[in-house]
Amino acid sequence: xxxxxxxxxxxxxxxxxxxxxxxxxxxxxxxxxxxxxxxxxxxxxxxxxxxxxxxxxxxxxxxxxxxxxxxxxxxxxxxxxxxxxxxxxxxxxxxxxxxxxxxxxxxxxxxxxxxxxxxxxxxxxxxxxxxxxxxxxxxxxxxxxxxxxxxxxxxxxxxxxxxxxxxxxxxxxxxxxxxxxxxxxxxxxxxxxxxxxxxxxxxxxxxxxxxxxxxxxxxxxxxxxxxxxxxxxxxxxxxxxxxxxxxxxxxxxxxxxxxxxxxxxxxxxxxxxxxxxxxxxxxxxxxxxxxxxxxxxxxxxxxxxxxxxxxxxxxxxxxxxxxxxxxxxxxxxxxxxxxxxxxxx
Amino acid sequence: xxxxxxxxxxxxxxxxxxxxxxxxxxxxxxxxxxxxxxxxxxxxxxxxxxxxxxxxxxxxxxxxxxxxxxxxxxxxxxxxxxxxxxxxxxxxxxxxxxxxxxxxxxxxxxxxxxxxxxxxxxxxxxxxxxxxxxxxxxxxxxxxxxxxxxxxxxxxxxxxxxxxxxxxxxxxxxxxxxxxxxxxxxxxxxxxxxxxxxxxxxxxxxxxxxxxxxxxxxxxxxxxxxxxxxxxxxxxxxxxxxxxxxxxxxxxxxxxxxxxxxxxxxxxxxxxxxxxxxxxxxxxxxxxxxxxxxxxxxxxxxxxxxxxxxxxxxxxxxxxxxxxxxxxxxxxxxxxxxxxxxxxx
DNA sequence: TTGAAAGCGTTACCAC
DNA sequence: GTGGTAACGCTTTCAA
Numbered sequence: 001x002x003x004x005x006x007x008x009x010x011x012x013x014x015x016x017x018x019x020x021x022x023x024x025x026x027x028x029x030x031x032x033x034x035x036x037x038x039x040x041x042x043x044x045x046x047x048x049x050x051x052x053x054x055x056x057x058x059x060x061x062x063x064x065x066x067x068x069x070x071x072x073x074x075x076x077x078x079x080x081x082x083x084x085x086x087x088x089x090x091x092x093x094x095x096x097x098x099x100x101x102x103x104x105x106x107x108x109x110x111x112x113x114x115x116x117x118x119x120x121x122x123x124x125x126x127x128x129x130x131x132x133x134x135x136x137x138x139x140x141x142x143x144x145x146x147x148x149x150x151x152x153x154x155x156x157x158x159x160x161x162x163x164x165x166x167x168x169x170x171x172x173x174x175x176x177x178x179x180x181x182x183x184x185x186x187x188x189x190x191x192x193x194x195x196x197x198x199x200x201x202x203x204x205x206x207x208x209x210x211x212x213x214x215x216x217x218x219x220x221x222x223x224x225x226x227x228x229x230x231x232x233x234x235x236x237x238x239x240x241x242x243x244x245x246x247x248x249x250x251x252x253x254x255x256x257x258x259x260x261x262x263x264x265x266x267x268x269x270x271x272x273x274x275x276x277x278x279x280x281x282x283x284x285x286x287x288x289x290x291x292x293x294x295x296x297x298x299x300x301x302x303x304x305x306x307x308x309x310x311x312x313x314x315x316x317x318x319x320x321x322x323x324x325x326x327x328x329x330x331x332x333x334x335x336x337x338x339x340x341x342x343x344x345x
Numbered sequence: 346x347x348x349x350x351x352x353x354x355x356x357x358x359x360x361x362x363x364x365x366x367x368x369x370x371x372x373x374x375x376x377x378x379x380x381x382x383x384x385x386x387x388x389x390x391x392x393x394x395x396x397x398x399x400x401x402x403x404x405x406x407x408x409x410x411x412x413x414x415x416x417x418x419x420x421x422x423x424x425x426x427x428x429x430x431x432x433x434x435x436x437x438x439x440x441x442x443x444x445x446x447x448x449x450x451x452x453x454x455x456x457x458x459x460x461x462x463x464x465x466x467x468x469x470x471x472x473x474x475x476x477x478x479x480x481x482x483x484x485x486x487x488x489x490x491x492x493x494x495x496x497x498x499x500x501x502x503x504x505x506x507x508x509x510x511x512x513x514x515x516x517x518x519x520x521x522x523x524x525x526x527x528x529x530x531x532x533x534x535x536x537x538x539x540x541x542x543x544x545x546x547x548x549x550x551x552x553x554x555x556x557x558x559x560x561x562x563x564x565x566x567x568x569x570x571x572x573x574x575x576x577x578x579x580x581x582x583x584x585x586x587x588x589x590x591x592x593x594x595x596x597x598x599x600x601x602x603x604x605x606x607x608x609x610x611x612x613x614x615x616x617x618x619x620x621x622x623x624x625x626x627x628x629x630x631x632x633x634x635x636x637x638x639x640x641x642x643x644x645x646x647x648x649x650x651x652x653x654x655x656x657x658x659x660x661x662x663x664x665x666x667x668x669x670x671x672x673x674x675x676x677x678x679x680x681x682x683x684x685x686x687x688x689x690x
Numbered sequence: 691t692t693g694a695a696a697g698c699g700t701t702a703c704c705a706c
Numbered sequence: 707g708t709g710g711t712a713a714c715g716c717t718t719t720c721a722a
Contacts (some may be wrong), residue, residue: 012699026699026700026710031702059471065698090424105450120642150356231720264639369693372695381717407716409716410715674709
């Protein structure tokens with residue numbers, strides 16, 4: 001009876017197949033499947049039962065084409081293996097899944113060219129919205145213009161464009177993170193405080209540095225911290241920076257390293273060179289990567305609450321998707337940070 | 346001139362718009378855009394130029410619907426923040442992107458229910474193929490049957506179904522990994538060797554245990570290692586296991602912990618309880634998570650070469666997508682592992 | 691070398 | 707409550 005309506009197993013059953021098997025119109029079947037408008041209770045049950053029997057699954061592409069809505073969100077980030085990003089992605093994906101959304105993830109590998117390609121691809125896939133954390137070097141944000149011009153919600157997070165590029169933004173309180181680090185080192189009695197930072201082209205490193213310097217100025221009365229290095233956050237460069245710092249006579253006794261991975265590198269360098277942490281050098285990292293808790297000495301660091309961050313991200317995104325687009329200025333959402341005190345400082 | 350063909354900026358330009366603007370048929374435009382069949386060189390250039398001018402981007406859904414090919418691959422894994430998986434995903438995504446494929450990632454959070462849901466969703470999205478690393482508890486693999494019955498390539502990796510479930514598989518050499526760990530501990534002179542393992546419902550832990558036991562039998566002549574615990578890989582349970590192990594009089598002097606995160610937990614437990622590593626207890630972990638290199642003492646572990654793993658994964662998948670489906674038995678692809686010797690053993 | 695037209699699977703409008 | 711049908715944007719046969 002039913003077999004006769006089944007196609008070759010490799011074929012996909014469609015609404016038309018269901019309709020034929022039930023002597024109904026495709027319209028009614030669609031209504032029954034989607035709970036839209038009224039369908040006789042009995043009819044609905046028959047449809048659902050048959051759908052199960054024939055192993056029917058909606059073709060999302062067809063639905064997407066018709067509805068101009070894909071229930072897919074694109075997410076572009078530099079590297080998924082970074083602790084903060086991995087945590088955020090996990091939360092975002094779980095929350096979106098619960099709301100019936102699919103997530104497409106693209107890694108730019110910190111390459112602006114790749115970032116642009118991903119933006120194009122996601123646009124072609126007609127994502128309903130897009131979430132972006134930029135590369136360290138993104139200076140041209142025009143590849144993202146297509147989204148705003150087509151009224152597709154775009155939300156930047158963590159590494160975001162400058163305010164001059166009008167866009168919705170959610171980011172951690174990097175200024176405060178830097179400030180807390182500086183304050184902690186000053187209050188620990190450090191006199192020669194240095195910093196190893198990421199490239200200033202990225203808002204997060206710029207803000208962490210600003211907060212850090214503000215703390216030193218305010219609490220230490222110093223005009224400008226002397227031992228101050230910027231670099232790409234590679235282990236080799238960190239070692240170079242350390243070599244320079246410890247060559248002179250006024251060695252640092254406190255160091256703020258704006259990424260935990262690099263803070264670990266500092267730890268290793270110190271061990272290799274007989275520098276005692278925290279006795280001779282106090283150290284503060286950034287992100288509360290679990291690794292900071294298990295090295296010894298454990299590393300004092302700044303927690304960014306990635307789970308909370310992810311929740312706010314999704315809440316903001318949903319608001320953007322559901323509410324009609326507005327030209328009103330929307331201030332950046334800032335999520336909290338706090339200092340986690342451990343052995344290194 | 347051109348403006349008159351532009352729609353409201355929020356609308357998407359289509360092939361019809363291009364065709365109208367150029368006085369061509371949509372067919373020709375499509376051919377020009379896709380390099381399919383011959384189009385006069387000049388026509389093609391005009392099309393491409395206009396596409397650029399109007400900011401045309403192909404609607405992938407429409408193309409997918411028509412072609413029955415989405416250029417999208419689904420990937421289901423337990424948790425993206427695990428080192429091995431993060432690395433594999435990165436490689437897989439980069440390689441697939443280079444080949445023009447999109448990747449949809451879904452995290453099951455080690456929940457078989459979620460895993461099933463993701464499989465359904467990806468099927469609905471009509472992915473061209475699917476890659477799966479199962480949850481620790483997946484025992485019913487039938488949610489994946491839809492893919493094989495519809496001739497959609499499915500490739501399991503790392504945590505895979507038993508051989509009785511006929512499917513293409515690629516996995517690390519877990520047996521050998523276990524063997525290497527056992528051998529290393531025996532050769533280091535350990536007499537009371539124990540193991541802390543994950544749940545035996547998962548093939549990876551089952552194989553690591555088998556290899557480990559084989560090594561002890563072969564090299565130590567022991568019938569059965571005595572200090573042997575299985576558990577879910579949570580820190581608390583690891584501590585429980587350790588407490589039991591070190592309560593009795595015959596304490597272990599060598600320990601194989603089948604996950605690096607737990608090996609770190611062992612390290613901390615040892616520190617807290619004054620057990621000297623490696624003098625009193627030699628320790629071997631699994632995965633070569635970067636954390637094992639930076640804790641002290643650094644942890645001897647088994648490297649799984651995730652980058653190589655990812656390459657083989659993509660190569661196998663491409664072969665499955667491109668070659669006609671076959672019923673021939675395809676043996677599992679096994680990727681190499683090796684022991685990384687560090688301070689802990 | 692190009693055009694006309696059908697069709698992929700779904701949904702929503704308009705009838706009845 | 708339900709059915710008929712057009713339309714979403716693209717590609718591909720068939721014809722010219």
